[in-house]
Amino acid sequence: MAPLKETKRALIVVRTYPTPAKKGVEVSCTAAITEDGQWLRLFPVPSRFLEPDQRFRKYQWVEVSVTKASDPRPESYKLAWPDPVNILSKPLPTANSWQARKEIVLPLQAHCLCCLQREQQAKGFPTLGIFRPHSIKRLIIAAASPDWTPEQQAILGQLDLFLKQPREKLEKVPFKFSYEFRCDHPECGGHTLMCTDWEAGEAWRKWKNEYGGGWEAKFRQRFEEEMIHKYDTHFYVGTVHQHPDAWIIVGLFYPPVEHQGSLFG
Numbered sequence: 001m002a003p004l005k006e007t008k009r010a011l012i013v014v015r016t017y018p019t020p021a022k023k024g025v026e027v028s029c030t031a032a033i034t035e036d037g038q039w040l041r042l043f044p045v046p047s048r049f050l051e052p053d054q055r056f057r058k059y060q061w062v063e064v065s066v067t068k069a070s071d072p073r074p075e076s077y078k079l080a081w082p083d084p085v086n087i088l089s090k091p092l093p094t095a096n097s098w099q100a101r102k103e104i105v106l107p108l109q110a111h112c113l114c115c116l117q118r119e120q121q122a123k124g125f126p127t128l129g130i131f132r133p134h135s136i137k138r139l140i141i142a143a144a145s146p147d148w149t150p151e152q153q154a155i156l157g158q159l160d161l162f163l164k165q166p167r168e169k170l171e172k173v174p175f176k177f178s179y180e181f182r183c184d185h186p187e188c189g190g191h192t193l194m195c196t197d198w199e200a201g202e203a204w205r206k207w208k209n210e211y212g213g214g215w216e217a218k219f220r221q222r223f224e225e226e227m228i229h230k231y232d233t234h235f236y237v238g239t240v241h242q243h244p245d246a247w248i249i250v251g252l253f254y255p256p257v258e259h260q261g262s263l264f265g
Helices: 095-108 112-124 150-156 198-229
Strands: 003-015 019-021 023-027 030-034 039-043 060-067 076-079 129-130 135-143 175-182 191-195 233-240 242-254
Touching: 003 039, 003 095, 003 233, 003 242, 019 039, 019 150, 030 095, 039 129, 060 135, 095 129, 112 233, 112 242, 135 198, 198 242
Parallel strands: 039 076, 191 242
Antiparallel strands: 003 030, 003 060, 019 023, 030 039, 060 076, 129 233, 135 175, 175 191, 233 242
16 A cells, blocks of 8 residues: 655755755655644755756755655655655844744743653653753864775666756765764763764865865854854754664754843843
């Protein structure tokens, strides 16, 4: 029996840097929040293959046709290609310290990663979440393989019947980015989670061309110094399909810090 097709309206909040995938050639993990305030994981989303009018951005409302995925994670749904993705809005504005975005996102805020982990281990969900770390110690940049594996290269060479091939081959980011942080939980011993956010990958691609060997200073200014000191940084997190107990940072939510006004201002 074929899975039941559903129509969902949701606000896109997460896009990860694309990776080769057997189902979909290359895909970006995409998370959204439905109009009734529920987490939604969408895949496969081959962002670079989509026509211009289908390329949704973060914080846009979209309407999608989906079926429940075989992935056991309850928030996971499969896009019903070739049904179109209907983009319903421009990205929500960042005015008033991201107020329009906060109204959708922050009602789903968890207390901490420790709490999310314990709840997921006890009930099997949630496998997506957002929380504000108590403190971010540092950004770790570690060297990774500079090239796709032969298997990944073969996947990237495949054609999709429904999608137009992008002009440029997907570039491998030869680094792994991770955050070391502590939760606001009395028993937290600290965490180090890999960050796969699209913005980080695209920033590396841009800045290594603009700054050459000096890209890391610019990257750290943005994703370490500013995320620690300038912004009210929250982490979007999700579990890994093949490793249900493993969590990664899939996106950053970083409105500016709201300073209290002076009594004498």
